[in-house]
Amino acid sequence: MKRIYYILIILAIANINICSKDIIVRPGGSIKSVVESSEAGDRVIVKEGFYKEYEIVINKSIELIGEGNPTIDGISKGEIIVIRADSVTVKGFYVNNSGFSGMRDYAAIRVENSRYCTISANKLVNNYFGIYLAGCNDCTVIYNEAMSNAISESSSGNGIHLWKCSNISILNNTITGHRDGIYFEFVTSSLVQNNSTFRNIRYGLHFMFSNGCDYENNVFTENGAGVAVMYTKNVKMINNRFENNWGANSYGLLLKDISDSFIYRNTFAGNTAGVYSEGVTRLNIVNNNFTANGYALKILGNCTDDTIKNNNFAGNTFDVTTNSSRNSNFFAGNYWDKYKGYDLDKDGTGDVSYRPVNLFSKIVEETPESVFLLRSFIVDLLDAAEKVVPVFIPETLIDDEPSMERVD
Amino acid sequence: MLTAGFSCSTEPEDINFSGDQCSLCKMNISDTKFGAEIVTKKGKIYKYDAVECMMNALSLGNVAYDDAAGFYTIDASHPKHLTDAVNAAYLISEKLPSPMGANLTAFGKKSDAESKQKEFGGEVQSWNDLLLKFKVK
Numbered sequence: 001m002k003r004i005y006y007i008l009i010i011l012a013i014a015n016i017n018i019c020s021k022d023i024i025v026r027p028g029g030s031i032k033s034v035v036e037s038s039e040a041g042d043r044v045i046v047k048e049g050f051y052k053e054y055e056i057v058i059n060k061s062i063e064l065i066g067e068g069n070p071t072i073d074g075i076s077k078g079e080i081i082v083i084r085a086d087s088v089t090v091k092g093f094y095v096n097n098s099g100f101s102g103m104r105d106y107a108a109i110r111v112e113n114s115r116y117c118t119i120s121a122n123k124l125v126n127n128y129f130g131i132y133l134a135g136c137n138d139c140t141v142i143y144n145e146a147m148s149n150a151i152s153e154s155s156s157g158n159g160i161h162l163w164k165c166s167n168i169s170i171l172n173n174t175i176t177g178h179r180d181g182i183y184f185e186f187v188t189s190s191l192v193q194n195n196s197t198f199r200n201i202r203y204g205l206h207f208m209f210s211n212g213c214d215y216e217n218n219v220f221t222e223n224g225a226g227v228a229v230m231y232t233k234n235v236k237m238i239n240n241r242f243e244n245n246w247g248a249n250s251y252g253l254l255l256k257d258i259s260d261s262f263i264y265r266n267t268f269a270g271n272t273a274g275v276y277s278e279g280v281t282r283l284n285i286v287n288n289n290f291t292a293n294g295y296a297l298k299i300l301g302n303c304t305d306d307t308i309k310n311n312n313f314a315g316n317t318f319d320v321t322t323n324s325s326r327n328s329n330f331f332a333g334n335y336w337d338k339y340k341g342y343d344l345d346k347d348g349t350g351d352v353s354y355r356p357v358n359l360f361s362k363i364v365e366e367t368p369e370s371v372f373l374l375r376s377f378i379v380d381l382l383d384a385a386e387k388v389v390p391v392f393i394p395e396t397l398i399d400d401e402p403s404m405e406r407v408d
Numbered sequence: 409m410l411t412a413g414f415s416c417s418t419e420p421e422d423i424n425f426s427g428d429q430c431s432l433c434k435m436n437i438s439d440t441k442f443g444a445e446i447v448t449k450k451g452k453i454y455k456y457d458a459v460e461c462m463m464n465a466l467s468l469g470n471v472a473y474d475d476a477a478g479f480y481t482i483d484a485s486h487p488k489h490l491t492d493a494v495n496a497a498y499l500i501s502e503k504l505p506s507p508m509g510a511n512l513t514a515f516g517k518k519s520d521a522e523s524k525q526k527e528f529g530g531e532v533q534s535w536n537d538l539l540l541k542f543k544v545k
Contacts, residue, residue, distance in 0.1 A: 225436050
């Protein structure tokens with residue numbers, strides 16, 4: 001009896017293999033109707049050309065492959081490709097002009113409640129949302145480009161948008177001109193690696209309620225408000241670059257209610273505020289470069305048990321600012337270009353402790369307009385007076401082992 | 409004009425969707441279907457990117473409930489327009505994600521909330537329901 005079962009199973013598998021076939025779509029044909037008539041396991045190969053189609057729903061495990069980058073133009077009508085099945089691949093298309101709706105988040109490529117899907121090497125131009133994954137697990141989004149020419153935050157959606165997903169890899173994508181480049185909400189155990197997001201209207205990367213995700217080797221530049229991460233624990237950010245995010249509410253990296261996380265070997269350069277942290281606990285900020293920012297690190301009084309160690313602070317207007325006269329964070333072994341101490345025992349560590357917060361930065365924190373006094377004589381006088389008789393500077397916000405040279 | 413500038417107006421102020429920041433979560437307020445505002449008796453204005461942020465701010469005590477002269481929310485049927493939040497109807501639907509994760513959309517008219525409920529599913533709640541849900545009172 002058992003043997004018969006085995007034979008039946010083998011036959012069934014063989015049957016699937018025999019049936020799976022390549023179906024070719026040429027210009028003039030309909031991708032949508034070919035996809036509808038295809039069967040699980042098929043490869044639908046779309047030849048180079050222009051296809052005006054939308055609402056192409058894929059509800060079985062097929063591969064949809066573009067040869068020579070065919071263009072699917074959604075003529076602003078709605079969603080363009082919608083995936084509702086496991087193990088679907090969409091590869092090699094130009095997908096342009098999704099619809100726009102006040103109420104619905106139309107996307108060029110949407111994946112819903114699916115596993116093991118791959119979206120690769122597509123170019124998405126002028127869509128409301130680019131790639132939208134909702135309720136998905138174990139999917140990969142790789143080598144896609146999304147660009148939108150939206151002008152305001154409200155008329156544009158996000159480039160790559162994930163909602164309630166886990167185990168997703170977002171690799172080597174480029175996103176520009178969207179509202180947020182990469183957006184995560186309720187996403188767990190995912191990897192964001194080697195992506196570049198620039199000149200997006202709001203955030204280059206934005207995530208909340210997304211525990212246990214890793215962000216490595218990404219570049220976030222010239223985004224309207226930089227990068228924002230909030231309400232999350234167990235975040236690892238390694239080797240990313242946060243650059244040239246300028247503006248009143250703009251941050252290289254905005255951290256809000258983050259705990260038990262790790263920021264290692266990143267570069268924060270040319271931002272209004274390199275890192276702004278509020279309500280952050282047990283965060284390790286180690287071996288990062290803070291270069292030429294307005295404020296390198298703003299750390300608010302409600303941040304506790306954070307470690308700021310072995311970072312380089314150079315060329316920033318203010319190195320560290322805070323709004324509190326107390327400090328419950330630990331600073332050690334950082335290189336401060338403003339440090340004026342000496343190292344008599346030549347052990348590489350300054351013999352005099354360094355306080356990175358100065359009085360004027362506290363005044364600016366409370367009255368931003370006073371920044372116009374920067375580099376004036378009165379400010380030098382104030383800072384000198386505070387050094388002699390310290391009153392305002394948090395007593396424990398101190399680096400007892402400042403490094404004499406840049407830390408590698 | 410001068411006196412107007414100095415007196416404590418408790419009128420709400422429009423939300424600027426390409427510049428204002430949420431008082432609680434610090435995000436730029438951008439989605440024109442969502443947003444909320446508290447005006448205190450002293451005329452101080454707190455803006456939020458979502459009703460859930462306003463509720464959380466009240467719950468955390470960032471703004472004392474009794475200090476408020478008025479609560480306002482964006483009416484999703486009329487993007488960018490503020491309406492009285494106390495008399496608004498709130499649709500909580502998984503199909504309509506809101507900026508800070510509560511799936512909460514506000515409508516000035518209860519009938520609007522109910523017609524969207526028919527389309528998207530979910531539950532229509534009142535201001536007082538929200539105060540309980542977010543443990544404000």
